[in-house]
Amino acid sequence: MSDDLHFSNNYHDLSQQYGTGAGFQFEFYCQSCSDTWRSPFAPYRSGQASGWMREIGSLASNLLGGLGGSLDNAVEGIAKAGWGTSRDAAFKEAITAAENHFHRCASCHHYVCDRCFSTDSGLCQTCAPDISTQVQAARHQGKLEAAKDNARELGKSQAGQVDIATERQLVCPQCGCEARGGKFCPDCGHRLAAPDQCTGCQAELPAGSRFCPECGKPANTAVKTG
Structure with missing residues (x-):
């Protein structure tokens, strides 16, 4: 040496x-x-x-x-x-x-x-990767990309079944828990499917309101419209 x-x-x-x-x-x-x-x-x-x-x-x-x-x-x-x-x-x-x-x-x-x-x-191996390994990896990548394309096409065909018109509350206005668009809060059970309604003037209350924007009545006495 x-x-x-x-x-x-x-x-x-x-x-x-x-x-x-x-x-x-x-x-x-x-x-x-x-x-x-x-x-x-x-x-x-x-x-x-x-x-x-x-x-x-x-x-x-x-x-x-x-x-x-x-x-x-x-x-x-x-x-x-x-x-x-x-x-x-x-x-x-x-x-x-x-x-x-x-x-x-x-x-x-x-x-x-x-x-x-x-x-x-x-x-x-960095400068001259093993051919068999690269071919196998490329085949797997091709399958993955094709599967993604098929999944996208399937998703497009199922899009008509998705309700895109109904408003969803993503956060519970009562406890602040993430509701993920459900009808009820998974943490406190607060109903989320319909907006709150003021018991005084029956106006709809924006999510998170503490008082009615129309008559000023406390929002904690509100009821659901649904």
């Missing part, structure tokens, strides 16, 4: 520099379906040692006092000393392993997994 580092855009660095769990690990993902593969965890011994030293130093500081600050600085220096070189080496090893799980598309240059790559064409 050359010194060039590939996979520059499709990986996450999961490495940890400090602590007893310090180590290197990288997660690579397919640039087509986003499935992931993680490189084996490689421990960073200097970082782990610094983690143990920090814990020992913390215990000693609690017992003896005065050691915390200087020891923390020393421990951090140990962890930082070889981090960059060790990470680069671990990253190169991870890339070598990742090349067994991903393929580079000759057209878009994306790195994709085995399922998203065609070895025959050297292209990913």
